Amino acid sequence: MGGIDRVHELTGAPVYATEEDWQMIEQQASRPGRGGAPPPRSPKRDRVVKDGDTYTLGDTTLKLYKTPGHTPGVISFEFTVYDNGTPHRRSIPAGWAGATA
Numbered sequence: 001m002g003g004i005d006r007v008h009e010l011t012g013a014p015v016y017a018t019e020e021d022w023q024m025i026e027q028q029a030s031r032p033g034r035g036g037a038p039p040p041r042s043p044k045r046d047r048v049v050k051d052g053d054t055y056t057l058g059d060t061t062l063k064l065y066k067t068p069g070h071t072p073g074v075i076s077f078e079f080t081v082y083d084n085g086t087p088h089r090r091s092i093p094a095g096w097a098g099a100t101a
Contacts, residue, residue: 005041014046016055018066020073022048049075067094 008015017025022045029042049055051066063078074094081090 003041005043008043008046015043016047016049017045018050018073018075019048020066020068021071022073024072051075070094 004015007013025042029039031039033040049064051064053064055062055064060079065076065078066073067076068074076094077092079090080087082088
């Protein structure tokens with residue numbers, strides 16, 4: 001969850017995560033950090049996403065896939081890109097795009 005709460009604070013961007021990842025984030029934020037440090041900062045739940053959800057950003061639509069591994073509920077994205085007008089499907093594997101979309 002790194003610095004996502006700080007990014008949210010600076011930009012106001014909503015934070016999206018699956019239910020499984022929200023639970024993991026909340027568990028980690030309830031325990032002390034390494035070496036007795038304070039618990040890590042944690043974002044508040046903005047949105048819960050699910051496998052198969054779609055989100056449109058401008059003229060691009062992302063399809064979300066829950067692909068556990070990096071975290072229990074990490075998501076991967078699929079969308080269309082164009083090369084000289086020819087459409088191609090593109091994906092971003094789990095964990096590369098962070099917890100926000």
